[in-house]
Amino acid sequence: MNQLKRSLIYVLFTAAILFVGYEVLHPAERPPLKTDLVLYYSANCPHCTTVKEFIHSHNIAQKTPLAMKEITHSKENLTEYLTVAKRCNLPSNNLVVPLLWAQQTCHIGVQPIVDFFNKTPSENL
Numbered sequence: 001m002n003q004l005k006r007s008l009i010y011v012l013f014t015a016a017i018l019f020v021g022y023e024v025l026h027p028a029e030r031p032p033l034k035t036d037l038v039l040y041y042s043a044n045c046p047h048c049t050t051v052k053e054f055i056h057s058h059n060i061a062q063k064t065p066l067a068m069k070e071i072t073h074s075k076e077n078l079t080e081y082l083t084v085a086k087r088c089n090l091p092s093n094n095l096v097v098p099l100l101w102a103q104q105t106c107h108i109g110v111q112p113i114v115d116f117f118n119k120t121p122s123e124n125l
Contacts, residue, residue: 004044004046007044014072036102036103036104037064037065037066037067037100037101037102037103038066038067038068038069038080038084038100038101038102039051039052039055039066039067039069039098039099040069040071040080040084040097040098040099040100040101041068041069041070041097041098041099042070042072042097043070043072044072045097045098047097047098047109047110048097048098050110051098051100051113052068054110054113054117055068055117058117060117069081071097081095081097081099082095084099084101084106085099087101087104088106088108090106096108098110098113100112100113102116102120
């Protein structure tokens with residue numbers, strides 16, 4: 001459990017540093033989001049695994065265009081995640097995953113993401 005906590009703290013700390021550095025160097029540059037339905041996750045996050053398993057078991061990615069982006073191993077995905085986090089008014093010291101960007105709204109955590117997919121028919125995504 002301690003290793004998991006350390007890994008999560010490391011990911012959040014790294015993301016916060018990158019976020020601040022990016023904002024200082026490029027305050028006006030915002031990469032556009034390529035899709036309106038994106039799941040941001042970390043490879044080391046058990047909650048992210050739960051959400052990914054839900055998406056897989058309910059064939060959500062086959063029913064609707066859903067981009068799934070891992071943020072700990074991709075600088076491009078992390079940069080995009082930080083843009084979304086800013087749009088969601090997340091403080092730089094509270095950057096969390098899993099985060100679903102859907103219909104210009106953030107859904108953070110397992111239950112809000114599952115609830116979104118359960119309440120939103122795929123034809124409305």
